[in-house]
Amino acid sequence: MISIGTVLVFAELQEQERIRQEKIALFTENLGYEESAHVVIADPDASDTIALNARWNKPVVTMSVTYDSTVGAELQQSSRERIKQALAPSGGSGSGSSSGGNVGGTVPYSGWNDLLYQLGKQSDKVPVLEYTDDFDRADIRLYLTNDSHPEGKVGFTRLMANKVTKEIISAEMRGFELGRLVDSNINAVALRHGIGHALGLSHASYPGSVMHPHIVTVNGTAIGTLGPCEENAIVELYIKGSLEPVSCKPGALAQVGLPKK
Numbered sequence: 001m002i003s004i005g006t007v008l009v010f011a012e013l014q015e016q017e018r019i020r021q022e023k024i025a026l027f028t029e030n031l032g033y034e035e036s037a038h039v040v041i042a043d044p045d046a047s048d049t050i051a052l053n054a055r056w057n058k059p060v061v062t063m064s065v066t067y068d069s070t071v072g073a074e075l076q077q078s079s080r081e082r083i084k085q086a087l088a089p090s091g092g093s094g095s096g097s098s099s100g101g102n103v104g105g106t107v108p109y110s111g112w113n114d115l116l117y118q119l120g121k122q123s124d125k126v127p128v129l130e131y132t133d134d135f136d137r138a139d140i141r142l143y144l145t146n147d148s149h150p151e152g153k154v155g156f157t158r159l160m161a162n163k164v165t166k167e168i169i170s171a172e173m174r175g176f177e178l179g180r181l182v183d184s185n186i187n188a189v190a191l192r193h194g195i196g197h198a199l200g201l202s203h204a205s206y207p208g209s210v211m212h213p214h215i216v217t218v219n220g221t222a223i224g225t226l227g228p229c230e231e232n233a234i235v236e237l238y239i240k241g242s243l244e245p246v247s248c249k250p251g252a253l254a255q256v257g258l259p260k261k
């Protein structure tokens with residue numbers, strides 16, 4: 001006779017196997033950047049949208065970083081500090097952004113946790129990011145190197161998710177040429193872009209969005225910010241529970257009945 005406990009364990013193993021088989025790389029990309037001669041930085045119009053891939057089903061999403069042997073100890077330490085600051089509980093103004101200063105839920109947000117904590121006031125389905133030293137068990141694992149990408153790209157992201165439930169299982173990010181880029185805001189924007197994918201966002205058509213398919217630079221400075229595209233994406237994905245593309249138009253929060261603050 002099979003006890004209930006055995007049946008439950010068997011069912012759990014079956015479930016684990018099912019998830020393992022359905023786990024796929026839902027999203028993979030190599031991220032590049034391009035200089036734009038004329039980008040008008042203005043509010044996105046109603047036609048700009050952002051697409052969505054998948055979502056986490058947990059309140060805290062952990063992230064950690066590791067370095068290969070091309071990165072010296074000093075650079076590792078300063079880089080790790082920047083990443084920890086970028087993942088500070090709310091309003092971390094680190095990460096090398098030159099546009100900082102907007103701390104506390106004003107658009108553009110100063111960092112992902114700033115946005116996530118603000119929207120988390122509306123719903124406990126919105127996760128927050130947390131740095132962990134336990135690299136192997138981190139939800140988002142970032143590998144950094146001084147080596148160049150073969151095609152000159154700055155970053156790489158791969159999102160692993162359950163094909164059926166669209167629940168994210170893990171995310172892998174890679175960053176190249178750390179020594180050259182560590183002090184540039186291209187590096188900070190690339191990090192935010194990768195984290196956006198790791199949170200389940202796809203790309204935005206608005207060039208001023210951090211989730212634009214390419215990092216758009218003007219005079220060598222990346223212009224992508226965490227603004228209405230990202231705000232509306234998190235509302236759609238986590239609060240409304242939809243995977244449909246959503247408008248980047250400011251004020252969409254009001255349309256779903258959520259106050260801005």
Ligand SMILES: [Zn+2]
Pocket residue numbers: 029031193197203211212213
């Ligand atoms: Zn991308």
